[in-house]
Amino acid sequence: MSGFAAEWLALREPADRQARDASLLRRAADWLTEGGGRATVLDLGCGSGSTLAALQPLLASASTVWRLLDDDPVLLAFAMERAEQLGAEAETRLADLSDVAAIPLEGVRLATASALFDLASRDFIEAIAERLTAASVGLYAALNYDGSTVFSPSHPLDGIVLAGFNRHQLRPKGLGSGASLGPAAARALARALEARGYAVTIAESPWRLASEDAALARAHVEGMADAVGELDVIDAEELEAWRQMRIDSAAGGRTIVGHLDILALPD
Structure with a gap:
């Protein structure tokens, strides 16, 4: 599983890097460093370190330490290697993300995550919002799938396949109890933090896949088809x-996959 995860993260990272909203990324960096002094970033589900790679170049002159948190030791090793390559001070923590109470927020100014919260249930989102609020920690959460995919050229089954895929996204993913919020997660997270007094900004961050992204486009299609096949809602030959x-x-085609970036800062 670790090898597969590392390959998938490597495949999607160029599209993720292009998709991130540059304004929110810059604002996250500015807020992290505006007070001067030493600041700690907690990267939730850090994977191979894509958030670190996106944000660290904007922090080059700041005194920042990364706390890299994941449940996969192989990915943590990748992330630590990347931190060293970028000259970033970092530490790794092997942890179960579903245990919200145990997430190490001590001394943290900003929590970050990429492509994480669409895996979460409502109770996980409420719990993490409560913990961030209690510690006055900001959140930069990028690349949350929003349920939209547009293909060019089109196919008559695009709509029904997408609907099936989004339904499959609601299956429990282990982040909290019960169903995942899937495409609804980003806005649920934004509402949870707004209700607790945070200033929240949401920006679109879609993948825009063209010929140079064909491998990722094919992997995305395979994932959609496999998920819909599990539901048995479309004739197998048609699918x-x-x-x-x-x-x-x-x-030769184009694919746009919708994502949302969130920046939530305590008032």
Whole structure:
């Protein structure tokens, strides 16, 4: 599983890097460093360190330490190696993200996450919002899937496949109890923090996949088709025809996959 996860993260990182809203990323960096002195960033579900790679270049002159948190030791090793390459001071913590009470927020000014909260249930989101508020910690959460995907050229089954995929996204993913919020998670997180007095900004951060992103576009299609196939809501032959058409057109077509970035700062 670790090897697969590392390959998937490496495949999507160029598209993620292009998709991040530059204004929110800059504001997150400014807020992190505006008080001067030493600041700690807690990267939730750090993976191979994509958030660190995006934010650290904006902190080059600041005294910042990264606390990299994940439940996968292989990914933590990748993230630490990346921190060293970027000259960032960092430490790793192997932890179960679902245990919100145990998330190490001591001394943290900003928590970050990428492509994480769409895996979370409502109770996880409420719990993390409560903990961030109690500690007056800001949050920069990027690349949360918003439920939209637009293909070009189109196919008659695009809509029903997307609806099935979004339904599959609601299955429990282990971050909290019960169903995941999937495409609704980003706005639920924003509302939870706004209700606790945070100033929240949401920005669109879609993948815009073209010919140079064909491998990622194909992997996205495979993931959608596999998920919908588990639901058994589309004739298997029709779903396979959709999959094959999408695979064949990945190099020459375009795909836009919607995501949302969130910056939430305590008042």
